Amino acid sequence: MATGDVETDSPLPVPDDLDDNGFPTAAATTSSSFADDFYRSGIDWSSLQAPPQHPREAASGTDAKGGGSLVQRSLFQAWGIEKPPREEAAPLVQRSLFQAWGIKKPPPPPREEAAQGFRDRSRVSSPSPSSSSGALSGKKRSWGGSEENGAPAARKPIACPFYKKIPGTPFTVDAFRYGAAEGCSAYFLSHFHYDHYGGLTKKWCHGPIYCTALTARLVKMLLAIDSEYICPLELDTEYVIEGVTVTLLEANHCPGAALIHYRLRDGKTYLHTGDFRASKSMQLHPLLQTGRINLLYLDTTYCNPKYKFPPQEDVIDFVVRTAQRYLKKQPKTLIVVGAYSIGKENVYLAISQALEVPIYTDASRRRILHSFGWPNLSKRISSCNQSSLHVLPLASVQHENLKKYLETHNQRFLAVLAFRPTGWTFSEAAGKELDLIKPSSKGSVTIYGVPYSEHSSFTELEDFLKFVKPQKVIPTVNVGNAANRDKMQAYFREWLKGL
DNA sequence: GCGATCAGTT
């Protein structure tokens, strides 16, 4: 979800029908079918607090806290299948099984501070769930109980919401802003977007962070997290972590984004989509073809029929054709593509290829893009701003700015054609017929908003659910509003009826 | 002064 975490952006510490620990309240269980569903599901939601795991797995050579990743096996190898094709941007997957750290490198040994966090955890894993980690150490500030000493009601500490916890495991996903999450000894990061890694700072000490190798590089590079905590996992490779078999799958969201597949000791399979854009080719993955998923954590960012948008390829085609048309009319046109830190690379990569021009962007983004390790992208990146293709922060793609920007390049360019790729376009038309998109023009600056989404559309979600046939679905986005949750659950029930 | 959180922006 992008957002997933809309919830985290909410001014309220916790959605109104969730308690301080992020669990649905009793009232909610009677009034909301959403919460109701959880309690009907037969899943033990308290399991995170007291992992039923066999204590120290023998396998775990080192301190079990780090989460032992001992077994590693390429899925596609094991299944004797070719990896499904991924497009241009996909990094070449390194197949060497022994290169990944799983086999050789021990899990990150908890250091001093880490040990503190873990001690913290073991303490709270006792039957009394209400005592949050707050009191333990004096260094606790934000989540410290200032309410305890009667200090003017600081904001209540926010506990990790239940939908970020994986029942029956000591795992959480994208939960870094809650300090040490109760019962959590391994933290998964689905991808490197702020609303998911928020809370990760160089002071992180609460446990190992599992993510793709690409995401791991970004975390190390941009957040200065101690590498001891960073545990890169290869895609399509099974790892056994704390007794749970974990596999990361390409999520088709931004570079490094992964779906996370868990297979528990008892055979239950859970899939967490992180943020993703569902596609037909995703359905070819062996792990998604083996029958039902018991529990699906779903990126519901666009889980509403009003969200329709074309395939990414169509939008890219439109962008490329539009750029070519403008350049033909005015060869001294500067093409600008807006982008967040990571994501939307295929839009400007396609322009670069079609127009045979390098990609200019500032040094900090160049560093990020090179870190992907994608030769086809790296070889097109240039530090020379004479190229007619520039990538700028999305926020700066607006008329005022671009006008100034053009003036600073006026010896080389006479006009600007800019694209703002966004999942959401207000125009209903744009969702169906790209050629109906009207740009906004002011003087020599033209800006197109294009419906290029890195989240699933409503119908893509429907297709995906009907294919995966989850026994139960937990939305991870737009969950702060009860009416919304009910609506989404109604869609899920409808889609899964009779399956 | 620093990091965490809030408010504002496209």
Add this chain to the structure above:
DNA sequence: CACAACTGATCGC
């Protein structure tokens, strides 16, 4: 309009 994902301002220690 509303959305994802920031970015900058302010708060609190």
